[in-house]
Amino acid sequence: MTRARKALIDLSATPYYHLIARCVRRAFLCGDDKYSGKNFDHRRTWLVERVKLLSSIFAIEVAAYAIMSNHYHLVVKVNRLQALEWSDDEVISRWYQLYKGRPIIDRYLQGEILSETEQLLVSELIAKWRTRLYDISWYMKNLNEFIAKEANKEDSCTGKYWEGRYKSQALLDENALLNCMAYVDLNPIRANMANQLEDSDFTSIQERLKQFQNAKSKESKQNEKLQGSVQPISLQPFGTREQAHTLPFSLLDYFDLVDWTGRHVHPKKKGYIPKNTPKILTLLNIDEKAWLDKIQNYGTQYGNFVGSKTALQAHAAKNDANWYKGVG
Incomplete structure (x- = not known):
């Protein structure tokens, strides 16, 4: 059943949301279009640049993103208190x-x-x-309208570019947030567009890896620590639960987790598959098999809300719903 947007985005329940928008009329965000023979890789640059511009204006941070051939994923955090303090x-x-x-x-x-x-x-x-300025709908309106106008101008046509309104999923707990971010960052691996994270173009994991590697290289040459330079300023940083405005996980543990998950999820991926469970899974008390099942079946396991059974049941009760997809 279709739900009103105001029922899907509840900042009192969670500030984190997974957003998805898909093209229509065989439109391409990137890659080679077999129908027209054109390459549209440059449109992914449009989208990433626009996302970063909007996040510097809105009180909405980007935790993860992946720009695919005909759709894109964003994981965002709404900083309502920040907007109220302006x-x-x-x-x-x-x-x-x-x-x-x-x-x-x-x-x-x-x-x-x-x-x-x-x-x-x-x-x-x-x-x-x-x-x-802290409304996700206004954020997405500014993002999608800009891309649609630029693409229509380039294609010399008019009409819809996006397949209806964007889809949103509320991420109700830390497990759901981590699960969704890994799912988003592994999209090119799952689609067989890349064989390793470093080659997963136009994803937040690639941007984070490049920034980290560049910072560590400079640090080695200068023989001094470069505080704060190991993480991209345009993405929500990793930190700890005690640090405000950060993702409550370790950056290195996240790298380890996504790489480990990608080696299990992608059947054609070459290389050694680590037998040890990443530290972050142990810290969050996440079962290895359950974690892999969620990543492999993420698209079909959840609807508009993502979280543990307890979190989903509590949020459903709060909104007078009998159940949410994913509760079981």
Whole structure:
């Protein structure tokens, strides 16, 4: 049954969401289109650059992404508290990076004396923009509309580019977040587009690996630690539960986990398959077989919500639903 968007995105339950958008009319985000004979790899660059721009404007961080041939995946975190802490001028500055200004706001910025009614209008506009700047729907609207316009311009056509609205999944606990991020980062491996993580183009795991390798290389040459440079500034960093605004996992453990999972998931992958269970699985008390089953069947196992049986049942009860797909 189709659910209203407001029922799918509940920031009181979780700030983390898995977002998916798919093209229509055999449209290509990247790769070789056998129908037209054209290559569309450059469109993946459009999308990654737009995602990073929007995340620098919205209070929405990207934890993982994968840009495939005709669809893309994002795992994002909504930082509502961050948006609420912005000053009014900060909200206006961010909004003006995407939209044309309003005369009344321009007068406010110029320091003109405004009437009580005008001041009320300014406050209402800023409040509305602030809310939109941590709204996933507005984020996706700015992302998908931009790509659609650029692609239609290039294809010399009009009409729909995306297959309806984006799909969203609420990630209700740490296990669900980690499971989904690994699933997203392994998309090119699963699709046989790459045989190792370093070659998984236009994925967050590749970006994280390159940044880490470059930072460690510079650190070795300079013989000093480069604090904070081992992780991309455009992605939500890994850290600990005690560190605010970070993913509650170790970066190196995540690398180990995704590589280990990829060796099991991809039957054609060459190389040694480690027998030891990654440290992060032990820390989170995740069963190895259950973990692999979730990754291999991620697309069919869950619906709009992802989490443990307990988390899914609790969220279903909160929304007066009998059950959510994945509970069993």
